[in-house]
Amino acid sequence: MYDSAGLQVLSREECLELLGATAVGRLVYTERALPVVHPVVYALDGECVVLRVPDGSxxxxxxxxxxxxxxxxxxxxxxxxxxxxxxxHATEVREREWLARLHRLPLASRGHGGGDHFLVVDLEVLAGRRIP
Structure with missing residues (x-):
């Protein structure tokens, strides 16, 4: 299937495959009513994006x-x-068992001296396009 611009519309499975094959993305959120784009290192865990964020980030x-x-x-x-x-939704993981599992993902600590936080983004809406 193609969109109105002639780009190939990717299936959810194709989007997940691409998410699993890369390691750097952009987290987009709002701070003080303004949009912010923050480059992040991530890993795919099922249908969730996991970010390992240093304390103070x-x-x-x-x-x-x-x-x-x-x-x-x-x-x-x-x-x-x-x-x-x-x-x-982005949620900080605090449960001990879940944190132990997330620590095994290929996500190196980006901070100095520990204090990392794990944010998990449930992929509620997922869309992709490819130049044919």
Whole structure:
């Protein structure tokens, strides 16, 4: 299927496959009524995006809110590429068993001295497009 711009519409499964194959994305949230785009390292866990955020990170403002998450890979000349966008609730994980499992994901600590937080974004809306 193609959209009105002639881009191929990706299925949810194709979007999840692309999310699982990359490691850097953009977390989009609101701070003081203004949009913020924050680059983040992430891992896919089932149908959730998991972020390991250092203590003091600006991205912690996004916890307990609705956020957008976006990844892409587009050639500079626009001859090929794709984009995936998700919307969902961002929740900070505090349960000990869940944290133990998330610590095993391939997410290196980005902070100095520990104090990392894990934010999980449930992928409630997921859409993607590919340049044919």
């Amino acid at each position: 600006a991205a912690l403002v996004a916890r307990d809110t609705i956020v957008a998450f976006q990844i892409d890979d587009v050639a500079p000349d626009l001859s090929r590429g794709w984009s995936v966008m998700a919307v969902g």
